[in-house]
Amino acid sequence: MPVEECSPAIVLRTRDYSESDRIVTLLTLYAGKLGGIAKGAKQSRRRFERKLEVFSHVMVYFKRRPHGELVFITRAEAGDLPPFDLTDDLGKIAIGSYMVELADALSREEAESAGAYRILAASLGAVARHGASRALRQAFELNLLRWAGYQLEFQRCQICARAPAENATSFVFIPSHGGIVCQHCRAGQTDTFVGLSAPSVAALAQLNSMPVEAASGAQGAGRDAEAALARFMATILDRKLRSVDFLHRFM
Amino acid sequence: MAEGSKQGQGLPPAMTRLVRELSRLPGIGEKTASRLAFNLLGRPREDVIALAEALLEMKERIVLCASCLGLSDSTHCHICSDPTRDSSVICVVEGPADLMAMERSRSFNGLYHVLHGALAPLDGIGPDDIRIKDLMARLSGEPPVAEVVIATNATVEGEATALYLARLIKPLSIKVTRLARGLPVGGDLEYSDAATLTSALSGRREI
Ligand SMILES: [Zn+2]
Ligand SMILES: [Zn+2]
Numbered sequence: 001m002p003v004e005e006c007s008p009a010i011v012l013r014t015r016d017y018s019e020s021d022r023i024v025t026l027l028t029l030y031a032g033k034l035g036g037i038a039k040g041a042k043q044s045r046r047r048f049e050r051k052l053e054v055f056s057h058v059m060v061y062f063k064r065r066p067h068g069e070l071v072f073i074t075r076a077e078a079g080d081l082p083p084f085d086l087t088d089d090l091g092k093i094a095i096g097s098y099m100v101e102l103a104d105a106l107s108r109e110e111a112e113s114a115g116a117y118r119i120l121a122a123s124l125g126a127v128a129r130h131g132a133s134r135a136l137r138q139a140f141e142l143n144l145l146r147w148a149g150y151q152l153e154f155q156r157c158q159i160c161a162r163a164p165a166e167n168a169t170s171f172v173f174i175p176s177h178g179g180i181v182c183q184h185c186r187a188g189q190t191d192t193f194v195g196l197s198a199p200s201v202a203a204l205a206q207l208n209s210m211p212v213e214a215a216s217g218a219q220g221a222g223r224d225a226e227a228a229l230a231r232f233m234a235t236i237l238d239r240k241l242r243s244v245d246f247l248h249r250f251m
Numbered sequence: 252m253a254e255g256s257k258q259g260q261g262l263p264p265a266m267t268r269l270v271r272e273l274s275r276l277p278g279i280g281e282k283t284a285s286r287l288a289f290n291l292l293g294r295p296r297e298d299v300i301a302l303a304e305a306l307l308e309m310k311e312r313i314v315l316c317a318s319c320l321g322l323s324d325s326t327h328c329h330i331c332s333d334p335t336r337d338s339s340v341i342c343v344v345e346g347p348a349d350l351m352a353m354e355r356s357r358s359f360n361g362l363y364h365v366l367h368g369a370l371a372p373l374d375g376i377g378p379d380d381i382r383i384k385d386l387m388a389r390l391s392g393e394p395p396v397a398e399v400v401i402a403t404n405a406t407v408e409g410e411a412t413a414l415y416l417a418r419l420i421k422p423l424s425i426k427v428t429r430l431a432r433g434l435p436v437g438g439d440l441e442y443s444d445a446a447t448l449t450s451a452l453s454g455r456r457e458i
Contacts, residue, residue: 013373018278019442042439054373054407087410090418097372242375249377 002063004074007031008081010120011056012104016042023070024052025104026060029117033107036062038073050078055096055124057081084124091132094250097243099123099140105237106148115147123212132251134220139207141229146208150236152229153179154205160185164201171196173228175235194228204228266292318389320365320382322347330354330362337361339397343386343416345369345404348441353402356448361400364389369408370415378415386416390423398426400455404439405430417458428455 007030015023022041026034041052050058052073059079062071086092103120107113123140130136145152156163158177171180172193180201181189196204203221210218234240262270266288274284291299315321316328323329330336340361344350350363368381390396399420403409417427430440431454440448 042442087407088414090411090414093407093411093414094372101373243372245375246370246372246377 002065004061004063005031006059006061008079008117008121009034009058009060010084010100010103010117010124011052011054011058012100014053022052024073027100027103027107027113027117027120028060029114031062032111032113033104033109034062034071035069035109036060036071036073038076041073041076047075050076050083052076054100055084055086057084057121057124082125082128084128086124086128089131090250092127094243094247095132095137096124096127098137098241098247099127101241101243102141102144102233105239105241106144116144119143119147119212126212126216130216133216134226134251135203135207135215135218136212136220137251138204138221138225138229139210139212139215139218141233142204142208143212145232150178150232152204152208152232154201154208156180157182157185169198171198171201173232175228175232178232192231194224194231196224196228197222200225200228315365319350319363320367320385321350321363335360338394340400341386341389341396341398342400342402344402344440345409345412346441349402349404352441352443353448353452356445356452358445358449358452359400361398366403366412369403369406370411371408372411381412383416383419387419390420390425396425398428400452401427401429401458402440402452406439413458427458429458430455 007028009026009028011024012027013025017023017037020040020043022038024036024038024041026036028034038048038052041048050056052058056076058076059081060073061075061077062073064071084096086096099120103116107116119140123136126136142152158174158179158181160182162182164171164180164182168183172186173179173196174181174189174191174193176191180196181193186193200221203219204225207215207218207221269288269291270281270284273279273287274281279287291302312324313322314324314326316323316331317326318331319328321328321330337360341364342353342359342361343364343366344353345366345368347365350365353359353363364386366381366383366386368376370376370378370381390399399416401413401416403412413429420427430451443451
């Protein structure tokens, strides 16, 4: 008989399986990313005190099945986990959707994901409290990329490791190098690049060393930075994120 | 999946084809599809013809009402053609099943608009993918509309749709209201009972 396990979790995705059952993908603190089936999820308020839908922050109880890939979700409780209420604003829903989709895309099932859970929880909490902002989006991207093993660099040239000149006004970001490259080193490069203004580089460098909780009040980097990060993510993700169009339209 | 695909093995092609078609229906796996196929095989010929004819008739006769986009067997559905209904109030729902749930509750006497979906950022479904333009065209035409009741589901998708519609409709000086909370755990209108819907409707608030 498999034992019941439990963990704080954030719902990344759901799919109705029947009139009353639901299949959910969870990013958990202790059990990695999990796919599970919740029988009666759409009917039992007793077992599913906090409903299982995208953005839900739940203490999830589950049992692993000997051969199935999906775990059995037996209960979902509120515990002392703060809810992420994003449904009062379209911009919040847009950025929240993008965040859960990116966290899903950068994590793998069966792999440790405590760091990703913490970043996503802090980010959705900040969105719920302060609303959507460009700085928050960028800090989330940079933090999550670092968790996934992609430490981007905005303070030194990725080739010669020198800090850019004080009076430099424009920079290039080269996705294949994972950071900025100085004018001097850029000469021999044929890889695609994205131009960045000096203020955007400064803002990215700051956001890159900041926890997401602190980002809501910070200065966001410009559209050029958004394009640079998007270009980098396109090189590591195997598909375009579905929530991106919605994000551009409503944030 | 591996277990399921064994089901088709050893069956004559005509059975395999039926099993495949049935298992494309929502909530029906290959096991259930096989059971249904064997059941049909064991029935009298007239039963099977009646089912086949019902399927074809549904496909040929049922159209979307030109006005509310609900299911109909004529250009305008029986609700839109009913002179006793209040044409100044439009209730917006996600799907035809939601319209039916509202009708069952007998608590609404206005007209409907069926969106055929909801905004779903994680599925890439945006405003142009559901029937919002049709609604806006209706609201700026005749007869004049005084209130739009947004009865989308109490889910993230339903709330996103409600927020977006409110943003579009309020500048037209039309009152926009939202059903009160209290829908079932899953948030789906179509599974709500009549009493719940009646109180959700009477408790609707302006947004
Ligand atoms: Zn250099
Ligand atoms: Zn109609």
